Structure formats: C-alpha cells, structure tokens
Amino acid sequence: MGDVVIVGAGPTGLWLAGELRLGGATVTVLEARAERDPNSKALTIHPRTIEILDTRGVVEPFLAEGVRIPDGHFGGLPDRMDFAALDTPYPYTLALPQARTEELLEARARQLGATIRRGCRVTGLAGHGVVLESGEVVAARYVAGCDGVRSTVRAAAGIAFPGTGATTWGWLGDVVLDAPPEGGVATIAGPRGGLMVVPLGAGVSRLVGADPSTARPQWPGELTLDELRATVRRIAGTDFGMRDPIWLSRFGNATRQAATYRRGRVLLAGDAAHQHFPTGGVGMNVGIQDAHNLGWKLAAVLTGRAGDALLDTYHEERHPVGAALLAHTRAQTALMTAYTPEGQALRALLSGLITTAPDMSRQLAERLSGLDVTYPTGRRVGNLSFPDGTTLFQRLRGGRHVETEVGLVRPDGHLAHPPGGGARIAGQPAE
Structure with missing residues (x-):
C-alpha cells in the first residue's frame, strides 16, 4: 500500500506530489486524461506563487519563460495596481500558459520520484484508496482530491459543496488576430461589456471578457466564433480580424466551497475545494498554495515526524483563505458586470482611488498576489x-x-x- 493517491494531475496535484516526495512520502498521481490538456485555463502566476517556486529551487525556468507584468487589475478596472509596492523579491506576475506550468511541475514531481499514471479515471473511494473505471483498486493510506470543481473524490467522501449557482457567464477565445491592438494588449470596458486581449505567442491571442447578453442563470450554449466576433465588435468596435479559433469556452460565476478540506483520510485542494469566477487569475495560485500547506504536513504525519492532529490544521488554515478568495472574486465579478450607468459610475470612482489612494491599491495588490495570507500560527516570512x-x-x-x-x-x-x-x-x- 502506498502513502498517498492524488487524483488529478493539474498544477495543484502535481505540486502536492512534489512536496510529498520531498518530505519522504510515496505518491501515485492518477489523471483521467490520457494526454495533458493543451488548452490553458490559467495564464497568471502571482508573486506569492513565484516565491513558493523559489523556496524549492525551481523558479528559474518560470522566470526565463514567463512574461513579467509589473501591475494587475482588480475587477477589470482601467487603473491598475502597481506591484512595485509589494514586499517581495518578485513584484510582478508571470504570464505563462498553464500547459507549460504543468509540464514543468510534472518534471519536478517525476524527478523526485512520484508515479504519474494517465488515462486512469477514478470512480470512487475504496476502504483504503480509490477505485478506477477499470475496476482496479489503487490502495493508499490517504487520498488527496485535486480533481477540480466536479471532484469525484469530494462527492465520494460525502463532503458538501455549498454555495451559489451561476448568474452570469464569461467567455474566452484563443484565436489568430490579423489586426491585433497596438502592442498586442488591450483592456476595454463599458456598458456593452468588457474584454481583455493578451498575446499567447505563435500568432495566437486570448480574448476574455463578459457582456450583458449572458447575464442570466441559464447556460447560454457552446460559444461559436461568430458569436465571439459579434460580441467583441459590440464592445471594441472591431473584431481585430479574428480567425482560426484554437479554443472557445464559457465559464460561469458559480461560487462554492467545500464544507471541510479534510474528512478522515481524504483531503481536498485546489478547485475541488473552491469554485469561483476566474477574476484576477488567482485560482491556480491558490490551489498551488493549498498544496504547499498540505504537502509538508501530510509527509510529516506519514513519516512519523508528527501526529495525525497536524492534518487538522490544514483545514483550519486554508479554509479561511478559500472563503476570502470567494469574497473578493465575488466583489470583482460585481465590478466586471456593472453594466448599468450606476455600475459604470462605481467603476470609475473605484478605479480613480487605485491611483490616488496608495494604501488601498497596495492592500488590493497584496490580496490578489497572495502575500496577505496570515495563519493563526504565524505570518508569512520574507526572503x-x-x-x-x-x-x-x-x-x-x-x-x-x-x-x-x-x-x-x-x-x-x-x-x-x-x-x-x-x-x-x-x-x-x-x-
């Protein structure tokens, strides 16, 4: 019997695998997909996550390949927070496709000795471990559910996932632009909606945004290129010559959090523990930070260096962080979807305060970057x-x-x- 089975080979599961191996535990990662998803939901690596990568000696390839962005937005407001005010060696975000982040994290996990099995769909829990679709039982002393918002592990463990359903929908398109905005980057917002344009490399750009046409709880259906083109034209006055879509997707603002991050020998991390609108690009980062908190504790328990009670501190420390995440992504969603004249006035007022009230700007930046997290047992320590x-x-x-x-x-x-x-x-x- 192994020490830990991790279900899900996304960034959260892969970082947890590396941390467990670093602490001396045996690890098997099970991933339903036969191949890594080439479409990258996440692009942004925030300062606290960059610090975490540095504390394990793996930051260099991320710094070498990621595009450094010295500021950030809150709720799509036009005035941006200056990350230079942050107390960190890394006062910027890195733009790097999730697929590449996963590739780097998987290489680290494998180098440390983790076993990663793809094409293995987990259907439930066994007495000790998990059951695969094939009927195979993979035995382990603990199971970590890092398998996303539709977590099989969470459901099988009977852990509630309370919250609210979607009331509005955003959209995303990775497309080729024949007439991209100047510099390749744009942020446009108004009563017709808001969008951002970000170059991904190799001639592909990402357009992501939201608009009033899908401000309803019903699923709007699969996004088409014609719909995306028409929506972008309404907001920006041009479609930037978009063609050849690589990935079109929608996402809602359903907001939920697991009632507990631990039930006996089952633990949850990342999207399996919290679901939210992807404002600010924080989701992947909080998942990696969940794994960073859990990894050393679970390894210490498994190797006999700590008692089982240490694992209770994982929920005690990270559940409040998840609750704060949901609160500030809800606030950002409200700002991003404030299409009425009153909402536009609120956006203008708050945007101006970001430039004229430096303390407010810094606090928002600390919250977005993950540098403000403090646990009852102690604060984050700088370098x-x-x-x-x-x-x-x-x-x-x-x-x-x-x-x-x-x-x-x-x-x-x-x-x-x-x-x-x-x-x-x-x-x-x-x-």
Missing part, C-alpha cells in the same frame, strides 16, 4: 538574508523547518508557533 550569504528561500529548499532570528520558519515559509498549533515535528530545531 531573509543570512551572514553566510544564503537566503531563507534557499534554506527552505530541503522542505524542512529553518531556525531564524525571527523564529522557527515552517517548510511553507510561515512562522511556526509551534508548527501545527502545538504539534511538534520530530527532529525539528527547538524554538
């Missing part, structure tokens, strides 16, 4: 420098606690007081 020339992020690369002048720092970069709210990890330095 401290040591007399020998090393930094905290470098010292965290072994996945163990690090003693510093400010206190004991957990493997996930937060202060321990002590770790696990009282659960001491065997072999860790004393505070």
Whole structure:
C-alpha cells in the first residue's frame, strides 16, 4: 500500500506530489486524461506563487519563460495596481500558459520520484484508496482530491459543496488576430461589456471578457466564433480580424466551497475545494498554495515526524483563505458586470482611488498576489538574508523547518508557533 493517491494531475496535484516526495512520502498521481490538456485555463502566476517556486529551487525556468507584468487589475478596472509596492523579491506576475506550468511541475514531481499514471479515471473511494473505471483498486493510506470543481473524490467522501449557482457567464477565445491592438494588449470596458486581449505567442491571442447578453442563470450554449466576433465588435468596435479559433469556452460565476478540506483520510485542494469566477487569475495560485500547506504536513504525519492532529490544521488554515478568495472574486465579478450607468459610475470612482489612494491599491495588490495570507500560527516570512550569504528561500529548499532570528520558519515559509498549533515535528530545531 502506498502513502498517498492524488487524483488529478493539474498544477495543484502535481505540486502536492512534489512536496510529498520531498518530505519522504510515496505518491501515485492518477489523471483521467490520457494526454495533458493543451488548452490553458490559467495564464497568471502571482508573486506569492513565484516565491513558493523559489523556496524549492525551481523558479528559474518560470522566470526565463514567463512574461513579467509589473501591475494587475482588480475587477477589470482601467487603473491598475502597481506591484512595485509589494514586499517581495518578485513584484510582478508571470504570464505563462498553464500547459507549460504543468509540464514543468510534472518534471519536478517525476524527478523526485512520484508515479504519474494517465488515462486512469477514478470512480470512487475504496476502504483504503480509490477505485478506477477499470475496476482496479489503487490502495493508499490517504487520498488527496485535486480533481477540480466536479471532484469525484469530494462527492465520494460525502463532503458538501455549498454555495451559489451561476448568474452570469464569461467567455474566452484563443484565436489568430490579423489586426491585433497596438502592442498586442488591450483592456476595454463599458456598458456593452468588457474584454481583455493578451498575446499567447505563435500568432495566437486570448480574448476574455463578459457582456450583458449572458447575464442570466441559464447556460447560454457552446460559444461559436461568430458569436465571439459579434460580441467583441459590440464592445471594441472591431473584431481585430479574428480567425482560426484554437479554443472557445464559457465559464460561469458559480461560487462554492467545500464544507471541510479534510474528512478522515481524504483531503481536498485546489478547485475541488473552491469554485469561483476566474477574476484576477488567482485560482491556480491558490490551489498551488493549498498544496504547499498540505504537502509538508501530510509527509510529516506519514513519516512519523508528527501526529495525525497536524492534518487538522490544514483545514483550519486554508479554509479561511478559500472563503476570502470567494469574497473578493465575488466583489470583482460585481465590478466586471456593472453594466448599468450606476455600475459604470462605481467603476470609475473605484478605479480613480487605485491611483490616488496608495494604501488601498497596495492592500488590493497584496490580496490578489497572495502575500496577505496570515495563519493563526504565524505570518508569512520574507526572503531573509543570512551572514553566510544564503537566503531563507534557499534554506527552505530541503522542505524542512529553518531556525531564524525571527523564529522557527515552517517548510511553507510561515512562522511556526509551534508548527501545527502545538504539534511538534520530530527532529525539528527547538524554538
């Protein structure tokens, strides 16, 4: 019997696999798809996630390949938050297709010794492990559901997923543009709707937005190129010469959160634990941060360095983060879909405050970037420098606690007081 079966080989599951192997646990990742999805739902890697990559020594390819964007938007407002005010070595987001992010994370997980099996659809839970569509039982001491908003693991474990259904729909199109906007990038918003244009490389651009025509709970149907072209023309006055669609998709603002992130030997992370409108590009980042919190704890329990009670702190720390995520994505959705004259006035007012109220802009940027997360047991610690020339992020690369002048720092970069709210990890330095 293995230590952990992870269901889902997206960014959350792959990062969790690497963290578990770093901590000494055995891991099998099961993915229903036979091949990696070439269409990238996520493009944005936020500053806190870049820090996490640095604490494990794998940040360089992301920095080399990602496009650095020194600011960010809140709810599609035209005035953007300046990330230079953030207390981080990485005051920017990276634009990198999710498919490439997954490729890099999978390479890390495999290098650390994780087993990854594709074409394995999980249909339910067994007494110890999971059952595949083929009838095979993959046994493990713990099961981690990283299998998205329609999580089979969550449903099989009987974990409720309360929230609200969709009331409005956004759209996305990866297309070729014969007449792209100047610089390839555009943000346009008004009473007819809002859209953003972002180049993806190889002559392809992403158009993403929302408009009043689909502000209703009913599913509008599959998006077509003709519909996308007509919608973009209404909003922008041009369709930018779009043709040759690679991927057309819709997404709703259904907002839900798992009632618990842990039920016995079943744990949830990423989209299996929280669903929301993809405003600000935060979903993948919060999923990776879930996995970063869970990985060292579960590995410590499995290898006998901590008691089972440490796993309860995963829900205690990350569930409030998920609740805050849902609150601020709902707020952003309200701003993005404020098509009435009153809504447009509100957008203009708040947008102006981003440039004239620096404290407000900084707080919004900290929330969006993930740098504001604080746990009851301790706050995030920045990249401290040591007399020998090393930094905290470098010292965290072994996945163990690090003693510093400010206190004991957990493997996930937060202060321990002590770790696990009282659960001491065997072999860790004393505070």
